[in-house]
Amino acid sequence: MHEGNTHMLQVEGLNVFYGSFHAVRDVAFDVRPGEIFGLLGPNGAGKTSTLSAVEGLLNFQSGTITVAGYNIKNEPLKARANVGVQLQSTSFQAELSVTEIIRLYAGVHGVPVTKQSLQDVLAAINLVDSGNKKYGELSGGQQQRVSLYIATIHQPPLVLLDEPTTGLDPQSRRQLWERIEALREKGHGVLLTTHSMEEAEAVCDRIGIIDHGRVIIIDTPQALIEQYRNDPEVISVSRRGKVTLEDVFIALTGRAVRA
Numbered sequence: 030m031h032e033g034n035t036h037m038l039q040v041e042g043l044n045v046f047y048g049s050f051h052a053v054r055d056v057a058f059d060v061r062p063g064e065i066f067g068l069l070g071p072n073g074a075g076k077t078s079t080l081s082a083v084e085g086l087l088n089f090q091s092g093t094i095t096v097a098g099y100n101i102k103n104e105p106l107k108a109r110a111n112v113g114v115q116l117q118s119t120s121f122q123a124e125l126s127v128t129e130i131i132r133l134y135a136g137v138h139g140v141p142v143t144k145q146s147l148q149d150v151l152a153a154i155n156l157v158d159s160g161n162k163k164y165g166e167l168s169g170g171q172q173q174r175v176s177l178y179i180a181t182i183h184q185p186p187l188v189l190l191d192e193p194t195t196g197l198d199p200q201s202r203r204q205l206w207e208r209i210e211a212l213r214e215k216g217h218g219v220l221l222t223t224h225s226m227e228e229a230e231a232v233c234d235r236i237g238i239i240d241h242g243r244v245i246i247i248d249t250p251q252a253l254i255e256q257y258r259n260d261p262e263v264i265s266v267s268r269r270g271k272v273t274l275e276d277v278f279i280a281l282t283g284r285a286v287r288a
């Protein structure tokens with residue numbers, strides 16, 4: 030991490046075009062140490078494009094992205110060394126065992142593995158008896174625990190999670206939330222995308238709502254609900270007389286389903 034740096038991530042004036050299509054428009058936000066920042070938006074809003082730009086996988090047309098103090102265009106290797114990305118479960122080879130996957134990624138990042146440290150890792154991710162199981166044979170929740178561990182194996186200051194709990198049952202989701210919160214406690218900055226307003230309310234310190242490529246608002250979930258509680262549009266979409274973050278989200282982004 031760059032000395033004197035106070036942000037895990039700083040995105041300023043980010044623009045992404047696919048041909049002539051303007052997918053991300055002047056996006057700006059930051060993620061601080063010990064903060065979980067949620068990027069929310071309807072389908073096609075530009076969340077994954079923004080995350081891909083931060084990962085260094087997408088050549089954006091204008092803007093500045095700084096990871097742990099390193100500009101990703103000027104110092105791409107240093108910037109990328111400071112990011113951990115949770116890969117989709119399909120990115121791992123289903124035939125490899127949990128232990129083989131841990132050894133493989135530890136090797137990639139130069140993290141030493143001993144018999145004892147391997148046992149400790151398996152215990153930490155609640156897979157003590159599953160070290161020899163093939164990745165493809167794990168449940169969705171178990172796969173997510175492995176992939177979250179792999180994302181943070183090199184203790185990166187910034188952790189990127191693209192819809193980390195999609196498809197998980199309530200128990201597995203809660204367990205993953207606790208693991209994400211543990212990263213916050215250790216001072217990592219976490220940037221996650223989610224379609225779950227419940228998740229955003231439960232774990233995110235701040236959220237940015239993105240729509241049609243633009244960030245339309247950034248605040249804490251509580252402050253957003255407070256700010257829009259008496260807004261007639263929010264009240265009109267609310268159900269059972271209680272205003273939730275989802276009501277605010279739908280009122281701000283419109284009710285129409287995106288193509």
Ligand SMILES: Nc1ncnc2c1ncn2[C@@H]1O[C@H](COP(=O)(O)OP(=O)(O)OP(=O)(O)O)[C@@H](O)[C@H]1O
Pocket residue numbers: 047050052070071072073074075076077078079
């Ligand atoms: N490689 C590409 N080529 C052309 N258009 C693309 C490409 N990738 C994304 N887009 C378009 O850019 C827009 C933003 O897509 P993006 O995947 O970033 O949205 P998202 O917010 O992550 O959506 P979702 O919630 O559905 O995952 C969409 O209109 C999408 O169709």
